[in-house]
Amino acid sequence: MSDTRIIEVGQLARVEGEGALHVRLEGDRVAELAFRIYEAPRFFEALLRGRDYREAPDITARICGICPVAYLLGAGQAMEALLGLEITPEIRALRRLIYCGEWIQSHLLHVFFLHAPDFLGYDDAIAMAADHPQLVRDAMALKATGNRLLEAVGGRAVHPVNLRVGGFHRAPDAEALAALRPELERGVEKARELALAVAGFEFPEVTQAYLCVSLHHPEEYAITEGRIVSSEGLEIEVAAFEDHFEEYQVARSNALHARLVGSDRPYLVGPVARYNNNFAQLSEEARRLARECGLGERVDNPFRSIQVRMVEVFYAFEEALRLVEAYRPPAPAAVEGAPVAGRGCGCTEAPRGICYHRYDVDREGLIREARIMPPTSQNQRQMEADLKRVVESNLSLSDEALQWRCEQAIRNFDPCISCATHFLKLMVERG
Amino acid sequence: MNRPRLAIWKFSSCDGCQLMLLDLEEELLALAERVGIARFLEASRRVAPGPYDISLVEGAVSTPEQAAQVERIRAESKVLVAIGACATAGGIQGVRNFLDFDQVAGYVYPQPEVIDSLARATPVSEHVEVDYELHGCPIEKGQLMELVSALLAGRRPDLPAYAQCQECKAAGTPCVMVSRSEPCLGPVTRAGCGNRCPSVGRGCYGCFGPAEEANPAALNQQLSALGMSEAEIGRWYRLYNAWVEPFRKQGGVGLKPDLPRDPVGRASARQQTASKSHE
Amino acid sequence: MKARLIDKSGLQWLLDRLGSQGYEVLAPCLENGVVEAGPVTSLEELPAGVEEETEAGRYRLRFDGKEGTDLLFSHALTAMGWQRFLHPSSEPLWRAELRGGALEIQPLPAEAPRRALVGLRACDLAAISIQDRVLAQNDPRYARRRENLFLVAVNCGRAAATCFCHAMGTGPEVKQGHDLVLTELVGGGAHRFLVEAGSEAGAGMLQALPGREPEADDWEEKRARIEAASRQRRRLPEDTGDLLASSLDHPHWEKVGERCLACGNCTSVCPTCFCSRMVERTGLDGQQATHWRLRDSCFDSEHSYLHGGPVRRDRAARYRQWLTHKLHHWQAQFGTTGCTGCGRCITWCPVGIDLTEEVAALEVAA
Amino acid sequence: MTGRPDPMVPSVLRIARRIEEMEGVVSLELEAPGGFSFQPGQFNMLYAFGVGEVPISISGDPARTDRLRHTVRAVGQVSHALTRLRPGMELGVRGPLGRGWPLEEVAGGDLVLAAGGLGLAPLRPVAELAVADPRRFRRVVLYYGTRNPATVLWRQEMERWRRAGIRVHVTVDSATPGWQGEVGVVTRLMQPGHFEPAVATALLCGPEVMMRFSAQTLHGLGIPAERIHLSMERNMNCGVGLCGHCQFGPRLVCRDGPVFPLPEVESLMQVRGL
Ligand SMILES: Cc1cc2nc3c(=O)[nH]c(=O)nc-3n(C[C@H](O)[C@H](O)[C@H](O)COP(=O)(O)OP(=O)(O)OC[C@H]3O[C@@H](n4cnc5c(N)ncnc54)[C@H](O)[C@@H]3O)c2cc1C
Ligand code: SF4
Numbered sequence A: 001m002s003d004t005r006i007i008e009v010g011q012l013a014r015v016e017g018e019g020a021l022h023v024r025l026e027g028d029r030v031a032e033l034a035f036r037i038y039e040a041p042r043f044f045e046a047l048l049r050g051r052d053y054r055e056a057p058d059i060t061a062r063i064c065g066i067c068p069v070a071y072l073l074g075a076g077q078a079m080e081a082l083l084g085l086e087i088t089p090e091i092r093a094l095r096r097l098i099y100c101g102e103w104i105q106s107h108l109l110h111v112f113f114l115h116a117p118d119f120l121g122y123d124d125a126i127a128m129a130a131d132h133p134q135l136v137r138d139a140m141a142l143k144a145t146g147n148r149l150l151e152a153v154g155g156r157a158v159h160p161v162n163l164r165v166g167g168f169h170r171a172p173d174a175e176a177l178a179a180l181r182p183e184l185e186r187g188v189e190k191a192r193e194l195a196l197a198v199a200g201f202e203f204p205e206v207t208q209a210y211l212c213v214s215l216h217h218p219e220e221y222a223i224t225e226g227r228i229v230s231s232e233g234l235e236i237e238v239a240a241f242e243d244h245f246e247e248y249q250v251a252r253s254n255a256l257h258a259r260l261v262g263s264d265r266p267y268l269v270g271p272v273a274r275y276n277n278n279f280a281q282l283s284e285e286a287r288r289l290a291r292e293c294g295l296g297e298r299v300d301n302p303f304r305s306i307q308v309r310m311v312e313v314f315y316a317f318e319e320a321l322r323l324v325e326a327y328r329p330p331a332p333a334a335v336e337g338a339p340v341a342g343r344g345c346g347c348t349e350a351p352r353g354i355c356y357h358r359y360d361v362d363r364e365g366l367i368r369e370a371r372i373m374p375p376t377s378q379n380q381r382q383m384e385a386d387l388k389r390v391v392e393s394n395l396s397l398s399d400e401a402l403q404w405r406c407e408q409a410i411r412n413f414d415p416c417i418s419c420a421t422h423f424l425k426l427m428v429e430r431g
Numbered sequence B: 001m002n003r004p005r006l007a008i009w010k011f012s013s014c015d016g017c018q019l020m021l022l023d024l025e026e027e028l029l030a031l032a033e034r035v036g037i038a039r040f041l042e043a044s045r046r047v048a049p050g051p052y053d054i055s056l057v058e059g060a061v062s063t064p065e066q067a068a069q070v071e072r073i074r075a076e077s078k079v080l081v082a083i084g085a086c087a088t089a090g091g092i093q094g095v096r097n098f099l100d101f102d103q104v105a106g107y108v109y110p111q112p113e114v115i116d117s118l119a120r121a122t123p124v125s126e127h128v129e130v131d132y133e134l135h136g137c138p139i140e141k142g143q144l145m146e147l148v149s150a151l152l153a154g155r156r157p158d159l160p161a162y163a164q165c166q167e168c169k170a171a172g173t174p175c176v177m178v179s180r181s182e183p184c185l186g187p188v189t190r191a192g193c194g195n196r197c198p199s200v201g202r203g204c205y206g207c208f209g210p211a212e213e214a215n216p217a218a219l220n221q222q223l224s225a226l227g228m229s230e231a232e233i234g235r236w237y238r239l240y241n242a243w244v245e246p247f248r249k250q251g252g253v254g255l256k257p258d259l260p261r262d263p264v265g266r267a268s269a270r271q272q273t274a275s276k277s278h279e
Numbered sequence C: 001m002k003a004r005l006i007d008k009s010g011l012q013w014l015l016d017r018l019g020s021q022g023y024e025v026l027a028p029c030l031e032n033g034v035v036e037a038g039p040v041t042s043l044e045e046l047p048a049g050v051e052e053e054t055e056a057g058r059y060r061l062r063f064d065g066k067e068g069t070d071l072l073f074s075h076a077l078t079a080m081g082w083q084r085f086l087h088p089s090s091e092p093l094w095r096a097e098l099r100g101g102a103l104e105i106q107p108l109p110a111e112a113p114r115r116a117l118v119g120l121r122a123c124d125l126a127a128i129s130i131q132d133r134v135l136a137q138n139d140p141r142y143a144r145r146r147e148n149l150f151l152v153a154v155n156c157g158r159a160a161a162t163c164f165c166h167a168m169g170t171g172p173e174v175k176q177g178h179d180l181v182l183t184e185l186v187g188g189g190a191h192r193f194l195v196e197a198g199s200e201a202g203a204g205m206l207q208a209l210p211g212r213e214p215e216a217d218d219w220e221e222k223r224a225r226i227e228a229a230s231r232q233r234r235r236l237p238e239d240t241g242d243l244l245a246s247s248l249d250h251p252h253w254e255k256v257g258e259r260c261l262a263c264g265n266c267t268s269v270c271p272t273c274f275c276s277r278m279v280e281r282t283g284l285d286g287q288q289a290t291h292w293r294l295r296d297s298c299f300d301s302e303h304s305y306l307h308g309g310p311v312r313r314d315r316a317a318r319y320r321q322w323l324t325h326k327l328h329h330w331q332a333q334f335g336t337t338g339c340t341g342c343g344r345c346i347t348w349c350p351v352g353i354d355l356t357e358e359v360a361a362l363e364v365a366a
Numbered sequence D: 001m002t003g004r005p006d007p008m009v010p011s012v013l014r015i016a017r018r019i020e021e022m023e024g025v026v027s028l029e030l031e032a033p034g035g036f037s038f039q040p041g042q043f044n045m046l047y048a049f050g051v052g053e054v055p056i057s058i059s060g061d062p063a064r065t066d067r068l069r070h071t072v073r074a075v076g077q078v079s080h081a082l083t084r085l086r087p088g089m090e091l092g093v094r095g096p097l098g099r100g101w102p103l104e105e106v107a108g109g110d111l112v113l114a115a116g117g118l119g120l121a122p123l124r125p126v127a128e129l130a131v132a133d134p135r136r137f138r139r140v141v142l143y144y145g146t147r148n149p150a151t152v153l154w155r156q157e158m159e160r161w162r163r164a165g166i167r168v169h170v171t172v173d174s175a176t177p178g179w180q181g182e183v184g185v186v187t188r189l190m191q192p193g194h195f196e197p198a199v200a201t202a203l204l205c206g207p208e209v210m211m212r213f214s215a216q217t218l219h220g221l222g223i224p225a226e227r228i229h230l231s232m233e234r235n236m237n238c239g240v241g242l243c244g245h246c247q248f249g250p251r252l253v254c255r256d257g258p259v260f261p262l263p264e265v266e267s268l269m270q271v272r273g274l
């Protein structure tokens, strides 16, 4: 057909991992759209079988170098649920603190290294730094603070070593944490400035009616724990996750998709979902900042996810500062338990959205079954839906511009393909 | 100015090692001035063709496509550096090399036969000649900068091959095995991480891979004296650096074929939901 | 004045005085489950009533002031020794800059803070005097650090199970190398310290100490304590040097080589080990280079690297190098033994290799 | 004490001349404006900017104190960097270090030089002394062995030495077409009658095996063991006895050597991996 257009992104850049996009347009109809993950499968769930339950955090952490805390904690908390361990408030607080570090570094990485160049028209942040040196340097400095937080609590910024089932190997030194205070105070201020700077970007006008799924906690903006809620009234325990969410396979796609049981709608996890479900739990300052940035209580333009991330960065700095100020070293640093046979589930809010773990463990403490649903896999279907929308509403763009716009739309999700890959399913059709 | 050209590649990995480049922050800008970053997909849309002066390769080779690509990378790179446990030792995905691949694939995939994966995830050095290796899961920024600066200056990078124990001592960390009977792989693990685990009171879990002079047989006696079973010891070695000797030999010890013959995966919840969805 | 008898407040006075004279006071304290030298301002920070139980490959602390008083120096040794204050694990030596073809080399000043080391034992002093012989001549950095030390030693009243200073003739009584030496006394229920001077600087300080003249039973208690500390199980034979000299081809080295981890723990804790290596560090811009000295171990393959391979290829050869150097070749090189009998290498070897046992094995089988 | 110069800090010297001796071997002639005296057999630590420091023998004429000469074979990073330096550029020098050849001992007697490969470098200053002062030694004989004709060092110099009365014997491990000289190990060159063993002193430098067999042969020819001297090689980082790398049993090669009389090292050389 003469007016067939093919938009092809062979190797998606500025995402974690390896993916590709293929769009075929016939006239103004999207005839085919496939977001393809070609990152090699890594078989984590199979590797976990036969391992000691205490090994799960360190093994699953290697699913992703950008958000290892989501795995360290998700697996850790799943095992605690299994063992019936009561985690002390001090350990809980410390976990929230390190998670703030991960949010800060991951969000800033995404916002300024991976996503902002799309808005400002650069190939990468290095090129962007030439014209916007202060912006990039400020972002780097803030991101470095996130890393320092991870390091101070976790002993290492990427793949922290100090987390374990039950808590921490060693409670961080109070002085070491106190030393971060000035930096965090500056961080709160700078994060506000950067959020406002991002608010000045130009946002393509696209809206989506998202079904938002996230954790929810009545007293705090949910990060490490809570109940799973949807924007349409679902509210369940983490352990009931698989009763309500399912993965299924579709023809023509290389990846597993997810949806709510009994409904065919895709759903959204991640910053926008969290924000929409938990706006009331944000601090007053964070809510005010959101308004200053022009965000309402609900966000339905996917391109504005970058702004939501900045509001979350601001909030994470506030939280981190508060937690550091209130820090009391947990003693003991970890709660001990003995292995029991059974099933444990865990779920936390990774920077990209909820990350669910389930393990079946035998009496010796060896893992028999493992199942992990990272956020990117849950978002995949929504990503394709968004892309379709973006393509349809930007038909006037040249192929090159449209391709870039599509890339940008994918980056709205901050997809972590390394995360998504270990469960990746290849095209399977079932009769 | 004729700047050396740097390319960054990725095979099977978690991206954590590449992230170290982005975590260089200010130093990354300095690096980008000193070298031309010709290919770094995680950071840039711009991809310049080879040849490259330095290629940093992250990840294990685990698909036929990657096996072919690594040859191409070698051919167009003057200096090839494998970075991280995945690229130097197969990484965590190398654990599958000890298992029955059909079972592994069958557990995760309903139709494993359509998967385009090699049975084994292997280090880059099993495929092509590697000029330097940066160890660690993940690598350390300091070592990355040391390597790059050394390459630029034409000197030998100072990358330790000795054991983690010496980092403990330099950091003033009391040996966790001697002072607390905490099992530790430090005596057989390469130094370079900056003493991360022992300094939080935990035994090293070997993420920097074997030290040059590793003597696991001698360490294992001590580990069993501290109460570890043979299977536990085997599992310890069977982690991020499982596929390089001498960890490889140790990693096979006590390995029970404890995955059920008929993979439970077939009956797992995922399958049920998957079929449910097609009702 | 030969000696003073002071109580705890007198000792605190000494710490304060040293502090006010600009010394950083380092003394044993509890750290990560071991006794280790660290900055101290108050006696409260000392590990009162703590004793270490050591064995080959094992170290534990035990808390009991079993003499009715919490002795401040009831432990025997600091875990890793004091040498890091004299011979740091890394140190920049000079900086070089190249402009065009012109080279400029700037020596970097040594860090040599004024430090008072409090709580050294006789073996620690022996170690310093051994390092003095090895390094003071040719290493002005070491010499400067050495000059800026004030050494307050303590006589041991108890030996750890791994101590063998008595056999090596380096202790337990402090006889030389100190500025001051304390003997902690508790006889008659009074917790006090007998202080003696070993140098002019020490004598000056002794003059000023608030206390009184010690009496006969103080001296008697000191003697008894040292005698108690002299009861040690481990020893090295008199003719160890000759034995080693004639055992270079002994098959036993292979056996130790099988057990040895070549991890370098022994060389890292040994207070006399001095090996170092030089490395060049350059920045990205390639305009500047810094030449560093890092501590090194003869158990590393790089240590004897020559023409693409190490001379000492296996662990057996390296263990032999370490042991024969310590106990024999040192004598030829520096006119002293390289071992003080502190036992640290025994305690901190993760697999518990004990040099006294290895020597004994050579003796039996020879 | 504090005022003493740090023996670890190099001084800076400029390269006056660079001579490409053969493929991969370069001699550097350095300007020594302040004068530089040394004992033949001593070495310097040479520093190439940004790369590092290595021990290199002094290979020049000891009479020329304004010029300092080194001959370097490019084998690793530092030696490569040194051989790449150009005239006018500067490098770092620490030295002279170590104990040189015991030349007083030889005075008036016969001098036997045996070198393998680049081991000729530290013997060159001795040959130059002999040339400059023919009465200093009675007879001088040089045995030189190298891998093949292409790696014969200093052909012209050796010709000059020959003309000055030194008896030069050269052999190669494997010949190439056109090679007229000897083929085989260096010990095959050593013949009775070349020197008077009772008054001869032998100076040896080369690979350890070569020195071991040469020492044996020369001793067999009647030179007393204590008059056979070897220049040893060990890893060196400091060159002044501080770093511990050059241990050779009871000796520190940099401080006590590199030159040792045979009895001091003979038995040590028999021990594997010492
Ligand atoms: C007393 C003495 C005199 C020497 N004289 C000369 C000479 O005149 N000409 C010459 O070309 N070479 C000489 N050498 C050998 C020269 O020092 C080595 O070739 C050089 O150190 C190799 O360093 P590199 O960095 O180029 O090689 P690499 O192989 O990269 O060496 C790395 C490091 O190992 C050590 N090392 C490696 N080989 C040796 C070695 N053979 N000796 C000592 N340390 C070594 C050094 O610390 C060096 O920096 C001499 C060695 C000694 C001990
Ligand atoms: S080596 Fe470890 S940190 Fe690096 S990519 Fe592999 S899994 Fe990630």
Ligand code: SF4
Residues within 6 Å of the ligand: A161, B137, B164, B189, B190, B193, B194, B195, B196, B197, B198, B203, B204, B205, B206, B207, B208, B209
């Ligand atoms: S101590 Fe061991 S496991 Fe821990 S970070 Fe270092 S090398 Fe890795």
Ligand code: SF4
Residues within 6 Å of the ligand: C266, C269, C270, C271, C272, C326, C338, C339, C340, C341, C342, C343, C344, C345, C346, C355
């Ligand atoms: S060799 Fe062992 S016992 Fe002797 S001084 Fe060194 S550490 Fe102490």
